[in-house]
Amino acid sequence: MIVDLKNARVLVVGASGGIGSATADAFEAAGARVERPGHNALDITDDASVEAFFAARGPFDHVVVAAARTRTGSVGTLAVADAQASMNSKFFGAYRVARAARINDGGSLTLVSGFLSRRPSASSVLQGAINAGLEALVRGLALERAPVRVNAVSPGLIDTPLHAGMTEADRQAMFDRVAAHVPARRVGKAEDVAHAILFVSTNPFVTGSTVTVDGGGTIAA
Ligand SMILES: NC(=O)c1ccc[n+]([C@@H]2O[C@H](COP(=O)([O-])OP(=O)(O)OC[C@H]3O[C@@H](n4cnc5c(N)ncnc54)[C@H](OP(=O)(O)O)[C@@H]3O)[C@@H](O)[C@H]2O)c1
Structure with missing residues (x-):
């Protein structure tokens, strides 16, 4: 039976971002009570901030x-x-949350990795390594934290504010190039990833898994 989200207590770290915001909205639409702490309430790069956040809350x-x-x-x-700062943010940020979060039995922890873990890019080697680290982390944590389920969702290129630093022309050119290349023939939307996050959170037989949501980017020629 699918885990019921009605009144479930949910935390989305990074809910001001594209994928986090769509995920928080999707949990709320399913009836969950969602906490969306800002950067100042929970800074994933800071041990003390993460520990204080969870110490002040129930599971x-x-x-x-x-x-x-x-x-x-x-x-x-x-x-x-x-490179170390990037690792400290994405890998150790998730690691800190995984370490400090209290999660009820039958609940779940979901990390967001990225398809570069399996489809490397010469210009983003580090991102691939960080994502691969996260995917290995969930396999181990699923054993350590059982019966809490631990999974990763691995997006391909998703249209979110992550790419806001590029010029409009460069961003559009990248989106057009990727849309032409991947089997799904478009770039991803944050809602595509949120849908997979709700799937791994609510399916009681999914743990230690990485679900790829990349429009087929990993298998594209
Ligand atoms: N978009 C893509 O194409 C893509 C592809 C593969 C993987 N991913 C991964 O998916 C995840 C979400 O990406 P996104 O596209 O939604 O990015 P985004 O729109 O840039 O959102 C990033 C979020 O992270 C938060 N954040 C950054 N540093 C933080 C810190 N130290 N403490 C707490 N929160 C912090 C930001 O909060 P502030 O706004 O307060 O800074 C924001 O809410 C990331 O891990 C990204 O690497 C994205």
Whole structure:
């Protein structure tokens, strides 16, 4: 039986972002009570902030980590300090939440990784490594935290504010290029990813899994 979300206590970390916001909305539409802490209430790069946030709260039924800030660049050009800061945000941010969050038995923790874990890009090698780390983390955590279920959802290119730093022309050119290349023939929407996050959160037989939502980007020639 699908886990009922009516009145479930849900935390979405990164709910001001594209994927996090769509996920929080989808949980609410299913009847859940959703907490959407801002950056200042829960900073995933700060041990004390994460620990204080969870210490002040009771257990959640479902926790989603859709927060991260990473720098893109080839291994040869990205400064080691920037690479470490990216790892500290996306990998250790999720790690800190996984470590501190109290989650009820039968509940779930879902991390957001990314398809570069399996489809590397020469200009985003670090992102692929971080995502692969997260996907390995959920497989281990699913054992450690059982009967809490732990999964990852791995998006391809999704139209979110993550890409707002590019010029409109560059962003559109990237979206057009990817849409022409992937079997789904479009880029993803945040709601596509939110749908998968609700699936892994509510299916009681899914744990230790990574669900890919990439329009077929991983298998595209
Ligand atoms: N969009 C894509 O194409 C794509 C593809 C593959 C994987 N992903 C992954 O999906 C996840 C969500 O991406 P998105 O596209 O939704 O990104 P987004 O729109 O840029 O949102 C990022 C979110 O992370 C939050 N955040 C950043 N640093 C934080 C910190 N130190 N503490 C707490 N919150 C922090 C931001 O909050 P503020 O607004 O307060 O900074 C924002 O809510 C990320 O892990 C990203 O790598 C995205």
